[in-house]
Amino acid sequence: MSGGQVKFPLDDLLRRDRFPHLWCQGCGLGIILSAFCRAVQEADIDLDHLVVVSGIGCAGRLSGYLNCDSFHATHGRAIPLASGAKIANPDLKVVVISGDGDLFAIGGNHFVHAARRNLEMLVICSNNFNYGMTGGQLGPTTPFQALTKTTPFGNWEEPLNLVQLASAAGATYVARWTVTYTQRLTNSIKKGLQREGFAFIEVVSPCPAIYGEMNEQGSAWQMWEELEAVSRIRDGIPPAEASLDIHERIICGDFIDRERAGYTLRLRQNRDVARQKALASYG
């Protein structure tokens, strides 16, 4: 039970004075935070050149716990803010960590266009199937026939397949993990951090206090066990085949890994060409 004064390995990356964090018992966001810190440590990234942006929601509070430059953006606008930071200073390592409601409901358009432009950033989406912070409303990732506060008789909409969307929009690295694969998740985040291109990692995360309670999935550990039981790793399969059904099968793995010139690189090349042409025209 000791450990009051002992320095933990992740203490340098965290604002420990703000702990204990506000997330509920057994929430997957703490595991994402822990995996992200470990990945930053393993990838040996300078904290002075790391920017973490998050939107609104439970996941939005994550940036506040990190001991680096971090921004808590307005709802859905985490990617535009991160794009601005990256374009203004291409030396920065920009990471967006946010929830499914923030990134894909209100901020869906920004996500698609950032992936299309191949902005050099890592986007980590914590998918908990509903809007957790506002009380558990229907979101774009809520499974078919799931119960939420706004669909008390079952959801009649089909959910969005986030990895398929990211892949179709042009992301260079696409992966999906559940929080139960802690080590694989850490390795994947490390891979995404080292990549010069748009990287997207979807993390299926349990929400025992709201989603789990509405759908009678039991305690945090029972949700974890169910996630562990239904998830399978299929590396390299087409993202369209990577189904996500929380009671039947969750396909995890690295789906897309390809090379493409990044946005800020092309922007600089274009700027040099434009400068030469302008100089030539002035004689």
Added chain:
Amino acid sequence: MDEVQRRLAHIHIRSSECKGCRYCVEICPKRVYEMTTVYNELGYRVPQASHEEECIVCRRCETACPDLAIYVKRMGVRFNRRNLSVVDASYQR
């Protein structure tokens, strides 16, 4: 010298930050943790590493703890050269 004491890790738990989700208790392959009846300042029941000597330093609990409240510190171990039994497990690298 005959007493063989195998202890590979020292487990630190920040009980004040624990929310009692039981992930560490259930996930440990060696059943190192068990729940206590102690409540912390937040009002959650906290676990305790009661079989620390069983720990194999897989760090599953450390990576799975959603409250970042566990640190498994690896200990250096001194072996007896003749029969490879541990003679001093408290030795720290």
